[in-house]
Amino acid sequence: MTDTTSQPITPQTKRNFFQQLELDVRLLGMIGAFIILCIGFNLVTDGRFLTPRNIFNLTIQTVSVAIMASGMVFVIVTRHIDLSVGALLATCSAIMAMTQTEFVPHVLGLGLNHPITWIVAVAVGLAAGTLIGAFHGWMVGYLTIPAFIVTLGGFLVWRNVAWYMTDGQTIGPLDSTFLMFGGTNGTLGTSLSWVLGLGATGLALLTLWNSRRAKLAHEFPVKPLWAEGVMAAIISAAILGLVAVLNAYEIPTARLKRMFEDRGEVMPEGLTMGYGLPISVLILIAVAVVMTVVARRTRLGRYIFATGGNPDAAELSGINTRLLTVKIFAIMGFLCALSAVVASARLANHSNDIGTLDELRVIAAAVIGGTALSGGFGTIYGAILGALIMQSLQSGMAMVGVDAPFQNIVVGTVLVAAVFIDIVYRKRVGAK
Amino acid sequence: MTSPKELRAQGATPMVEMNNISISFGGIKAVDDVSVDLYPGEVVGLLGHNGAGKSTLIKVLSGAYKMDSGEIRINGNKVEITNPRDARAHNIETIYQTLALADNLDAASNLFLGREIVTGTGLVNDAAMEAECRKIMGRLNPNFRKFNEPVSALSGGQRQSVAIARAVYFNAKILIMDEPTAALGPHETQMVAELIQQLKAQGIGIFLIDHDVHAVMKLCDRASVMKNGQLVGTVDIDDVTDDDLLSMIILGKKPGEAAA
Numbered sequence A: 001m002t003d004t005t006s007q008p009i010t011p012q013t014k015r016n017f018f019q020q021l022e023l024d025v026r027l028l029g030m031i032g033a034f035i036i037l038c039i040g041f042n043l044v045t046d047g048r049f050l051t052p053r054n055i056f057n058l059t060i061q062t063v064s065v066a067i068m069a070s071g072m073v074f075v076i077v078t079r080h081i082d083l084s085v086g087a088l089l090a091t092c093s094a095i096m097a098m099t100q101t102e103f104v105p106h107v108l109g110l111g112l113n114h115p116i117t118w119i120v121a122v123a124v125g126l127a128a129g130t131l132i133g134a135f136h137g138w139m140v141g142y143l144t145i146p147a148f149i150v151t152l153g154g155f156l157v158w159r160n161v162a163w164y165m166t167d168g169q170t171i172g173p174l175d176s177t178f179l180m181f182g183g184t185n186g187t188l189g190t191s192l193s194w195v196l197g198l199g200a201t202g203l204a205l206l207t208l209w210n211s212r213r214a215k216l217a218h219e220f221p222v223k224p225l226w227a228e229g230v231m232a233a234i235i236s237a238a239i240l241g242l243v244a245v246l247n248a249y250e251i252p253t254a255r256l257k258r259m260f261e262d263r264g265e266v267m268p269e270g271l272t273m274g275y276g277l278p279i280s281v282l283i284l285i286a287v288a289v290v291m292t293v294v295a296r297r298t299r300l301g302r303y304i305f306a307t308g309g310n311p312d313a314a315e316l317s318g319i320n321t322r323l324l325t326v327k328i329f330a331i332m333g334f335l336c337a338l339s340a341v342v343a344s345a346r347l348a349n350h351s352n353d354i355g356t357l358d359e360l361r362v363i364a365a366a367v368i369g370g371t372a373l374s375g376g377f378g379t380i381y382g383a384i385l386g387a388l389i390m391q392s393l394q395s396g397m398a399m400v401g402v403d404a405p406f407q408n409i410v411v412g413t414v415l416v417a418a419v420f421i422d423i424v425y426r427k428r429v430g431a432k
Numbered sequence B: 001m002t003s004p005k006e007l008r009a010q011g012a013t014p015m016v017e018m019n020n021i022s023i024s025f026g027g028i029k030a031v032d033d034v035s036v037d038l039y040p041g042e043v044v045g046l047l048g049h050n051g052a053g054k055s056t057l058i059k060v061l062s063g064a065y066k067m068d069s070g071e072i073r074i075n076g077n078k079v080e081i082t083n084p085r086d087a088r089a090h091n092i093e094t095i096y097q098t099l100a101l102a103d104n105l106d107a108a109s110n111l112f113l114g115r116e117i118v119t120g121t122g123l124v125n126d127a128a129m130e131a132e133c134r135k136i137m138g139r140l141n142p143n144f145r146k147f148n149e150p151v152s153a154l155s156g157g158q159r160q161s162v163a164i165a166r167a168v169y170f171n172a173k174i175l176i177m178d179e180p181t182a183a184l185g186p187h188e189t190q191m192v193a194e195l196i197q198q199l200k201a202q203g204i205g206i207f208l209i210d211h212d213v214h215a216v217m218k219l220c221d222r223a224s225v226m227k228n229g230q231l232v233g234t235v236d237i238d239d240v241t242d243d244d245l246l247s248m249i250i251l252g253k254k255p256g257e258a259a260a
């Protein structure tokens, strides 16, 4: 036990361009499909699909499902399922709507649009979502009721709790600060967006650099420098490109005029302003980063994947898999509540049918994004990309003028086809 | 160092005592009033047909199963082992018959599962774990190369060596090996035999479940034979022959004993 000879490092064999970049082929496939989809729609719509305006709308429409899909990855990785996310979103949305239109203004007597309203509403909503999720997890983990049943029950219960709380009424208008989480009503403007974009690029490059240094410190093989350079360039271009596009979408003049009038100022003649990054997209990016760190760099994440790969092994390694189940569903509940903030703010009110069919979109996004229903495999970025692909497909078809029933038929078919292609791919490369 | 045999003769306290252990699954007594013990530096073989209850017995010690009745003593003190963490806290490490590996994770992640090395900020330190993994695999299985692949991509023998590495890495005092050579070729089996002798020399006590009577004769100090959940008997290897052990396994009676 004192001998410390290290393993010799396997000599690098000749590898192709993509292998040297160490990019996941599956991810490349998804990005490829997404690009083809975008270019295809753009051609059919005579360039209307890839305008700053449409891309802006696409991103803010994707946020709500994408946030929940990142949580669904953990749920599915551990061989569970959550059919209640859309209903839970509705309940959280109803709770927050009632908090800001009834509780704070009338019960607390602070009136409408009080500066504290949105904080109370969001806090109450997030707490409720987390608690309900934890309760689901407790039933699955400790009472050993299958997640399918617990969340199928939850689907009915929470959809109707929301209905009962609001008498089925549309609740609105919501608090004016709260609306900033929805998208168009809350953007950073061009300058701040550039600052953030540059900051994010810097951070991403620093992360790349640090991970290379850590590998070198342990004398592990690293990618050739040119490959790191290509990766760095791709990442920088993606971040800054997104910022540039979102900045290029200009606030309509009438709206801009109104914004100035609200502040009691007069809009200078000929002024134009870009929207920049929506706050909701920032929230999604934050969720993606945090969830990715949790998945890859924390014990919690390691235990989630270990449990998905072999629940018995996890148990025998001393992992408390029951408590782990509670945590996973609590995270899912928290993210449903966060999605509820974004979704209700985007609509500017709580409607009785908010989140309807979201459970299917969320599960589909995670699965298209490469999360295996048999457990143990899945990535956060895959799920988010899955959500983006689904939303693009839906919006693109709407733009082309495909009839509503056909839109859903196509989305359903794509889901099944994507999973089939994935199965064939996994068989080919011999992965499980 | 005093040999385990001398320790026993002196009436020293065993490092593990499992007394009158019983456990049943849905009315079937998988282990029925079985008592075994283990001294430092000793290898005790557990023998018996498939379904005799060997794995179930040691899973009580490793915290995987809760016994219905009986007691466990470590160094003479009664202990409660209700889950695998308790067992690990008593320096009990186990190589399970099923290996208990998470197939989707790489060797290092499996090696450290439940006991990850973390950085100052509490994040898992994969680079450090891989480095440690390379060190121990360098000793146990110098041909091992697949450090960055999920263990599902490994051969049976490679998987087994990961499971063995996990059991010996954390300075076990008590080691449970449930058919550790089941998936191994002759050369690798020989390496495990050498490892067992090394560990034994360090004063580690080992419960070894093995179907190969010759291996048990060669490696063990004592053997306990089980049949249908019950203990047939525990014998000193120096006092018995291969045939004696075989007849204990098959007939379920101790040598010299009249047929039941």
Ligand SMILES: Nc1ncnc2c1ncn2[C@@H]1O[C@H](COP(=O)(O)OP(=O)(O)O)[C@@H](O)[C@H]1O
Pocket (backbone or CB within 6 Å): B025, B030, B048, B049, B050, B051, B052, B053, B054, B055, B056, B057
């Ligand atoms: N988790 C379990 N549930 C039900 N029966 C079990 C379980 N584990 C073991 N058994 C039963 O207990 C008996 C002993 O099994 P086991 O300890 O695995 O035998 P061995 O390891 O000696 O081959 C068998 O009849 C087996 O079917």
Ligand SMILES: [Mg+2]
Pocket (backbone or CB within 6 Å): B054, B055, B056, B097, B178
């Ligand atoms: Mg067994």
